[in-house]
Amino acid sequence: MYKAIKMTEITRLESVFQDKVDKEIKVEAMDWMPEAYRKTNLRQISQHAHSEVVGMLPEGNWITRAPSLKRKAILIAKVQDEAGHGLYLYSAAETLGSSREEMVADLLMGKAKYSSIFNYPTLTWADMGAIGWLVDGAAILNQVMLCRTSYGPYARAMVRICKEESFHQRQGFEALLELSRGTTEQKAMCQDAINRWWWPSLMMFGPKDSDSPNSELSMKWKIKRKTNDELRQQFVDMIAQQVKILGMTLPDSELKWNDKRGHFDFGEINWEEFWNVVKGNGPCNKQRLHARRAAHDNGSWVREAAVAYAEKKAAAKKQKVA
């Protein structure tokens, strides 16, 4: 009997919740929400935070070698922005009942995921441009959508992040534009980077809709508003035009404008590679996790000292007051 009443109550709460979502009222931290909604948001926001932090590594790889002082300054500022994004996102995720320490522990244990794109290596300077243009470009399409996501703290964090990300994308494109107008070596470097980053960027939108079981509920709850395939198509249409300005090509022989669809057709993604990188077999999965673990472990004595000092000061203050 008791159980039955409880179920009715949950059904009622769920219906109130869905009604709110349907009316475009943001869900806030203290509101009642279905457990699966909380979990999905927590997983997604913390993965996003981890992606920002792990994403610092491939670009950080070129800070000390940036070929001009201006580019060095731009790159440092960009990587620093990513650290900032990580901070907002961890804070947004904390509103769902997990602590940053727990989330970071999950990442370091290999339990939590981050965007697979960062498991590819940055081999030349042109990769800095390609990441800005393609990787940030792909991320922005997802993030612009997330500015309207139903969970309030996430949506608000995304508004600020989007502003910075679109700046990064323009910087990336501009860096490639410079290369595309440069020496023979620079042009080759530019094309090579586009060749290596194109397919992994398409993979950033996730599995095909037909293979994405969580998508339907996420759409109903307005966590997502566009499907993986819709966003991927939007990206292809945008980049297929922009690449012409660079005088470069995309490494897909099937890429062709389709008048009937009003979109570019494009070739099949190598899904075997996609799942392999997700499972930890990408070219840099181990190195990225190793670098994060090393930073965490090497920093533990620093964090302990900071806590010990703060406690000492607090105790001294208390004694003074007494």
Place this chain on the structure above:
Amino acid sequence: MNAHLDYVLHLADTTLVLAQRNSEWCGHGPILEQDIAITNISLDLLGQARNYYQHAASLINTANPNAQADEDSLAYLRDEREFKNPLLVELEKGDWAKTTLRQFLFSVFQDLQLKRLLHSTDTQIAAIAEKSLKETAYHIAWSSEWVIRLGDGTPESHSRMVTALNEVWEFTGGLFVPAPYELQLAGTIAADVSQLEKPWTETVSNVLEEATLSLPGKTFMQQSGKTGIHTEAMGYILAEMQSLKRSLPTATW
């Protein structure tokens, strides 16, 4: 003219090399907030370096209109022996104790130097000094807090701070020994660094005392960096920093 140019390059190299060292932390800091902080300091110093290099390039190009010097040719196409930074800034970044201590010791010096450079007869240097001083105030606040926190934190952090102090200390003396170009310009274009040791020692010993660390006693001081003789670490900094630019020296980026 040569002394003037050397002096501007000395200021430029000093800030660039420390910016380069601190930037090695980006993505590897002990906690995200502090990763941002040290990267920020790196970015401030890089901005200062660019101002000085641009000024040096204009001095060169005014004297010789065919020279076509710019900030990048000066930072990327000069050799180790031409770099005029003091040794302190080129030392390996080490652990968080060494990085924050080195930053503190340097920032206190830089603050004193820049305050004098506000009166430089080179108005461009005076303007850069004015802008940089706002940044230096933050660098001192941030780094002194870390020196105190680690010195007076746990037994491990204290012991790491002691090690860092022993490692870094012999490279501080060189800051106060004027290079020939500084001697020639002291009190006009340049700051007289020999006058800075006393106020520097006072500030440093106050902070070390609060950090429960003792000021090292009189010891031999290494002092060659500003005249172009560096530690073995310097070659690797430049090899890394200059590699791409030198592989395509005529390319623009």
